Amino acid sequence: MKKYMAYPYGVWMLIFIIAPILLVVYYAFTDKSGALTLGNFTSMLSYTSIFGRSFLLAFAATVVCLLLGYPLAYIMSKQPPRWQNFYMMLIMLPMWMNFLLRTYAWMSILENNGFINQFLQNIGVIRLLNTLLRPEAPIEYLPLINTGGAVVLGMVYNFLPFMVLPIYNVLIKIDKKLIEAAQDLGAPSGAVFRKVIFPLSMPGVIAGITMVFVPAVSTFVISKTLGGGKEMLIGDLIDLQFMGNAYNPQLGSAIALVMMALVFLCMLIMNRFDDGSGEEGGLLL
Amino acid sequence: MKRFFQQFYLLLLFLFLYAPIFTLMLFSFNADKSRVIWHGFTLDWYAELFRDSTIIHSLYVTLIVAFASALLSTLLGTVAALGIHCMRRRTKGVYLTVNSIPMSTSDTIMGVTFMLLFAMLMLEKGYLTLILAHTTFSVPYVVLNVMPKLRQLDKNAYEAALDLGATPSQALQKVILPEIMPGIVTGAIMAFTLSVDDFVVSYFTAGTTSQPLSVVIYSMTRRRISPKINALSTLLFLAVLILLVIINFRQSRDESHKNAQKPKYQPLKGVEN
């Protein structure tokens, strides 16, 4: 065991991690002819709405994931151990399926003639809405697909396990004695949760938020599949410049760079809420 | 009462997680192309799926890339972890920081950076670029699975082996490797799964003759959708289910005679982009 054993990976990291980032920086600050420019960044100003939308939708998805995922992790951690394993497997299982297929599955559910709208028609909700609201033209379905809501739903569906797993992992490790001590001292169960359990589970929450937010903010498939491609997210914008209809890798690099910086900033702010003990939890889980 | 609500909540969320998948699977047996109206039972889509040479080929690509990148990243990562373990705090910190970059960068950005790199290196997109890219995003997980095992290692055991006349390589093989093996295996499994599951990085780095399954699925969903996709989903789901049951079974058998502290399930970065 000698430290030089790490050198091959050191070289690898230089070539495949450091160099590509420098390359993105280089591209971001040059134009097509290779001359230095800030033009890529100034032309990006007109895309602030895309950045705003991406962060908003990703934020919404993260909040929903947290609201749905925390109780799930909490309830799971209270189950008998045998069942916990079973539930964990149930949560893992969909994650192992290709996420394009999982997203595609929602299309049939949300479409205008999809399962939800069929169901609403069959039980008479659509008719009821028509008689109650009396719209100018009678509606035949609720517009669910190709909306921002559908995109958030797609994100929540795909990334919910990322929220549940880290929180669950922290919750099961909380020392039961602490909780008992609080109870012995006469704290009502609500207070035990607020003052003991929740603060102790913070590292898991932070890890979960990061693991949901980062992929959500840069997704480019969910918005295309469930959002109708009408309103781009940052991921779409980058895809558009590299592989899509507006070839411009310089601009694409600038966007990627700014996004990296913004996400890094978000994570830095997030980690402020953390006392540092969660760092390993976030990475290792 | 409280317990009832808890169970109900679990049920509701699992319904949310599984209803889409089950409808997808159900309609793989639909006798019509429709994705929402049931027309009767058929197995035609499965037959068509197996006749589709593009899909079959992409499955090979996925497996080759997953095996190769898992192997490469396990080797690279394990050796690196051994080295990093011996480093002084500062260098160690630098290594671990750089090592964590691929894990905290979004896949879209990683894909784009690889694309630029391979273009500069004049590497044509293909198996090689896929394997290089997948290895890069997998190694950090191997390193981070092996490192804790090294920390738990009894330092004196290695020294003792040397004192007793073992060569360093013998000591490594007989003393250290067996101890850190669980970490290596977990890392390898994670690397394999990450690779199989990846779409975004592959999307930016796959060549024309080496498109993995996920990229082919993507282009399938961009056209007229054939229920072949549903058939494919069903088969993949069953494969994963069987795999998970086996792993779970083995794990619970192992754990029964070894009270491990580590969390049982490693969340795999199952979703990209």
Next chain:
Amino acid sequence: MKKILALALSALLMTSLTACGGSSDEVVNVYNWGEYIDTDLLQQFEKETGIRVVYNTFETNEGLYSRLQSESYDVVIPSDYMIARMIDEGMLQKLNLDNIPNYSLIDSKYTHLEYDPEQAYSVPYTWGAVGIIYNTKKVDEADTGSWDLLWNPKYAGQTAMFDNSRDALGLTLKLLGYSQNTTDKDELRAAADKIIAGKDNFQGFWMDQILEKLPNEEILIAPYYNGDAVTMMEDNPDLSFYIPKEGTNVFVDAMCIPANAKNIENAEKFINFMCTTEAAAANAEYIGYSSPQREVYEQLDEEIKNDPIHYPGEDTIANGEVFRNLPEEINEYYSALWTEILR
């Protein structure tokens, strides 16, 4: 450890052997639009020549252009204006027509057009026109006839728009009474604003997904190519197609060999094969697009020959425009406008 390594290695070798079993022999790497070939023909070509076809699809001309920057193909099938742009930028190589004898079967009406005046780089694959496909059950006949049906608030949320800048802006320019080849930035600006104003009316921006959404009645109205209209009307007889009165885009898609192609001979063989009467007829029948191959046209029933959806008439062509390649500055402006439309 050794066991695992050996196991992994042997598994790797096994899979790579089976996978690469066929790759040592001849291949031709074809890149075509989605839903744009009778895939049986690929197998037939493989059987006849022993050349394996690696077949991939793109969605838009612009997407093809981006992909060609970092990927290599042997045969690509772009549209007229993109061929001109690629010729300009040296991305295509000159064809050796001696190796493509069936080129002589292409009707001279479709050769030596503006995009490739010497006919040195391309062999026409199909031609056609853009129009509007709508659902006759739900759309009032009186509302049809113009491009503005897409913007009609009566059908809010039930129309769609092209997911590529040239087609989308092109039809909007026509609606506004401008040329589709305009280089006037104000006119382009006006067209972009018109599309932005219609965003609430469009359910989405799509390409080949339209082939599913229209027949499934997820949307009622969409602009698309006449050949695909034929396919969609077969799937759902309630659909109908018209060429808007403001005029439309008439296009030729042609087979080309990119400059960085690796299997040029195989590419020539493939192009030649697709021009045989047999293959071209089967293909035209399958994809529904109009064939530029003389014998294919002659073989057709009178009914199809005179069907303006299968073979747009002289009036459509006379009233239509062929996309021209635009100056680089305008191409960049298109990209910028397109990103702005989707922002």
